[in-house]
Amino acid sequence: MPKVKVNDVELEVPAGTNMIEAAKLAGVEIPHYCYHPHLSVAGNCRMCMCETDTPRGPMLEIACNMQARDGLVIRTETDNVKAVRKSVMEFLLVNHPLDCPICDQSGECRLQDYYMDHGKYDSRGNEAKVGKHKRQDIGEHIMLDAERCVQCSRCVRFGDEITHTGDLALMNRGDHTEIGMFPGMRLEHDYQGNLADICPVGALTSKDFRFQRRVWYLRETASVCTGCATGCNIQVCHQEGEVFRYTPRRNDDVNQSWMCDPGRDRHVAIGSLSRVLRATVDGAPSADAIPELARRIRAAGAGRVGFVLGTQASLEANWAMLQLVRANCPDAKVFWVAGADADAIAKSDTFLMDADKNANTAGVKLLAEWAGNVGDAAALRAADLALLVVLEDDVVSRVGEVLAPALAYLGTQHNPTTAAAAIVVPVAHVVEMDATYLNRQGRVQRARRATNPLGEAVPAYQALDALGAALGRAPGTRMPVATFLAMARVIPRLAGLDYRGLGTNGKLIAPATPAAAEAK
Amino acid sequence: MALPKPNKKLTGSESSYLVEVIKGMVITLGHVVKNIFDQDRFRTIEYPDVRKPMTPRYRGAHRLLLRPDGGIKCVACMCCPTVCPARCITIVAGENPNDPAEKFPVSFDIDMLRCIYCGFCVEACPKDAIRMDTKIYEINAYNRQDMVHSKPYMINLMDRLKPEASEAYRADHTTAPAGHTPDEAPVAGGHLG
Ligand code: SF4
Ligand code: SF4
Numbered sequence: 001m002p003k004v005k006v007n008d009v010e011l012e013v014p015a016g017t018n019m020i021e022a023a024k025l026a027g028v029e030i031p032h033y034c035y036h037p038h039l040s041v042a043g044n045c046r047m048c049m050c051e052t053d054t055p056r057g058p059m060l061e062i063a064c065n066m067q068a069r070d071g072l073v074i075r076t077e078t079d080n081v082k083a084v085r086k087s088v089m090e091f092l093l094v095n096h097p098l099d100c101p102i103c104d105q106s107g108e109c110r111l112q113d114y115y116m117d118h119g120k121y122d123s124r125g126n127e128a129k130v131g132k133h134k135r136q137d138i139g140e141h142i143m144l145d146a147e148r149c150v151q152c153s154r155c156v157r158f159g160d161e162i163t164h165t166g167d168l169a170l171m172n173r174g175d176h177t178e179i180g181m182f183p184g185m186r187l188e189h190d191y192q193g194n195l196a197d198i199c200p201v202g203a204l205t206s207k208d209f210r211f212q213r214r215v216w217y218l219r220e221t222a223s224v225c226t227g228c229a230t231g232c233n234i235q236v237c238h239q240e241g242e243v244f245r246y247t248p249r250r251n252d253d254v255n256q257s258w259m260c261d262p263g264r265d266r267h268v269a270i271g272s273l274s275r276v277l278r279a280t281v282d283g284a285p286s287a288d289a290i291p292e293l294a295r296r297i298r299a300a301g302a303g304r305v306g307f308v309l310g311t312q313a314s315l316e317a318n319w320a321m322l323q324l325v326r327a328n329c330p331d332a333k334v335f336w337v338a339g340a341d342a343d344a345i346a347k348s349d350t351f352l353m354d355a356d357k358n359a360n361t362a363g364v365k366l367l368a369e370w371a372g373n374v375g376d377a378a379a380l381r382a383a384d385l386a387l388l389v390v391l392e393d394d395v396v397s398r399v400g401e402v403l404a405p406a407l408a409y410l411g412t413q414h415n416p417t418t419a420a421a422a423i424v425v426p427v428a429h430v431v432e433m434d435a436t437y438l439n440r441q442g443r444v445q446r447a448r449r450a451t452n453p454l455g456e457a458v459p460a461y462q463a464l465d466a467l468g469a470a471l472g473r474a475p476g477t478r479m480p481v482a483t484f485l486a487m488a489r490v491i492p493r494l495a496g497l498d499y500r501g502l503g504t505n506g507k508l509i510a511p512a513t514p515a516a517a518e519a520k
Numbered sequence: 521m522a523l524p525k526p527n528k529k530l531t532g533s534e535s536s537y538l539v540e541v542i543k544g545m546v547i548t549l550g551h552v553v554k555n556i557f558d559q560d561r562f563r564t565i566e567y568p569d570v571r572k573p574m575t576p577r578y579r580g581a582h583r584l585l586l587r588p589d590g591g592i593k594c595v596a597c598m599c600c601p602t603v604c605p606a607r608c609i610t611i612v613a614g615e616n617p618n619d620p621a622e623k624f625p626v627s628f629d630i631d632m633l634r635c636i637y638c639g640f641c642v643e644a645c646p647k648d649a650i651r652m653d654t655k656i657y658e659i660n661a662y663n664r665q666d667m668v669h670s671k672p673y674m675i676n677l678m679d680r681l682k683p684e685a686s687e688a689y690r691a692d693h694t695t696a697p698a699g700h701t702p703d704e705a706p707v708a709g710g711h712l713g
């Protein structure tokens with residue numbers, strides 16, 4: 001591995017590492033606009049200029065296009081470098097509108113940040129600024145303000161390299177260069193939100209988040225998207241218990257820096273009218289839904305009670321259900337129902353959007369494989385049941401019929417299953433609890449609690465713990481950390497894992513053993 | 521925490537107190553005599569018929585300014601709610617499709633019960649959209665809700681400052697009229713719209 005020197009720090013980095021990344025490893029932040037770790041290098045903003053030693057003496061070069069090689073020395077804080085950064089800022093802002101008060105990027109804008117860190121010159125602009133097209137609606141999710149653009153071409157490269165739609169382009173020359181859509185085109189892909197994220201300034205902004213909240217009010221909590229089996233890593237941006245947006249969180253092994261638009265939209269459901277907020281028994285609000293459910297389970301007799309694991313529920317919740325059955329009614333039957341319908345398959349691709357719109361199908365498979373004796377949809381249809389307890393999945397829509405004389409449902413949203421259920425228990429949304437999910441790669445990933453559960457909701461593993469207690473033996477799943485540890489202790493494929501070990505990027509677990517796969 | 525003891529020893533005459541009391545009385549009576557002969561020295565202002573002129577920098581009730589074309593100057597940038605130490609400004613931003621300013625405050629409320637009249641909001645505003653130069657200091661109402669000044673109220677406050685409006689404004693602002701109910705609260709403290 002080549003040894004490079006950044007300021008006074010010597011370090012070894014993998015060959016070919018770009019010097020912006022190498023400097024980051026050395027703890028030095030090199031300002032940049034056009035460089036993006038998941039796009040090609042364009043080298044057009046010149047903000048990343050650093051001093052390096054050449055045979056002709058110290059010279060300025062752009063760090064984004066410099067690759068680590070043995071003996072490479074860069075200096076990022078010399079007077080020369082500082083002067084260049086200041087001039088670059090001055091050029092970038094020559095025609096920049098004074099839009100910060102109405103610009104949604106304000107607060108996370110690289111022009112603002114770098115001006116304060118590296119600019120701070122006195123304006124010499126006496127001429128009128130070059131005006132460009134403002135407030136252009138270029139797609140379902142994106143607004144374009146060409147005046148604010150710094151011509152970094154990130155969005156153009158995104159269209160060329162990631163979505164392969166080639167819809168944005170820089171047109172004209174000199175200070176009349178303007179970002180825009182090819183005539184007659186609109187953004188048509190499902191990854192538009194990423195444009196607002198990668199645009200380092202306020203030229204491309206999100207329509208969904210437009211004027212909703214100033215970003216400096218928002219707190220960010222690292223979580224995962226539960227919109228499909230991919231499990232893109234996200235930040236949940238929230239303020240005072242209200243979630244305003246999801247943004248992708250970098251994880252090179254899962255979603256790089258991206259996420260899809262349907263995933264972004266999912267936060268809308270958290271506080272929507274479709275949310276289940278109150279426990280009901282036979283349609284009437286009830287404070288005793290869980291004891292009542294326990295009573296009905298006992299009345300039905302263990303042999304005629306079924307439990308359906310949730311492919312949308314967390315590992316902890318599914319584990320809680322298995323443990324509850326094991327401790328209280330070992331004769332009860334356990335099922336799981338895969339969910340992938342025609343619409344979902346239409347809304348899928350080979351990049352991030354999986355046809356399986358359930359975050360934890362792999363997790364349910366893992367637990368079912370470990371527990372054994374878990375029936376599928378066909379078994380569920382064939383079973384003779386008096387009562388069916390359903391965890392989060394909309395089983396009625398999936399199977400196409402109401403399967404038992406009585407249904408009990410623990411879930412977050414109203415759907416055909418809640419409509420058919422005699423007992424409905426509200427449970428926490430993924431942003432309202434600590435939990436883990438197993439994605440399609442077999443990566444265990446953590447979601448963290450960002451806000452408090454709405455209404456009467458509690459995390460599903462706690463609701464099931466209470467149900468177990470009402471039946472006589474609580475499965476001991478109140479605390480997610482301990483619940484995960486309990487799972488990791490007995491399930492070989494999770495051995496050695498704990499919440500801390502999962503870190504921010506999750507951990508791949510061992511693949512299913514061939515023997516287990518054959519037994520299925 | 522124990523307070524430090526004053527270490528100054530009282531002199532003999534001080535410790536008897538009587539001498540000091542008489543000294544104080546002499547000063548007071550001196551002022552009484554002076555004031556009797558020079559009555560300009562103590563001006564009792566016959567408030568509310570007469571009002572004290574406020575200094576130009578006096579921070580009174582907030583007003584929201586309009587542009588020459590009649591649109592509101594505020595663009596809901598959220599600088600003032602951000603800087604407000606009392607957290608008493610609540611703005612809901614919206615988009616105005618017909619205005620090049622794009623963004624405007626759909627609602628703009630200041631809870632005057634929480635405001636500490638620091639003037640930071642005025643300092644922070646990049647649009648000179650909010651000012652406290654109204655010199656209005658009687659900020660009162662019959663209920664808490666009316667102490668929340670709304671956008672229409674704060675815009676109309678400007679009209680009251682126009683010379684032709686000031687007489688009427690003063691007339692009805694000097695004291696609460698008889699039979700004044702919160703619903704028709706016409707002046708400082710009520711929602712006008
Ligand atoms: S892009 Fe940045 S500098 Fe430009 S108006 Fe928006 S926030 Fe301000
Ligand atoms: S719109 Fe944004 S991402 Fe695209 S070139 Fe301009 S500044 Fe860069």
Ligand code: SF4
Nearest residue numbers: 604635636638639641
């Ligand atoms: S004067 Fe001070 S406390 Fe009152 S609204 Fe303005 S910033 Fe807030």
Ligand code: SF4
Nearest residue numbers: 594595597598600645
């Ligand atoms: S600082 Fe000025 S422009 Fe910004 S929200 Fe407050 S009053 Fe409106």
Ligand code: FES
Nearest residue numbers: 032035045046064
């Ligand atoms: S980041 Fe290197 S030139 Fe733009």
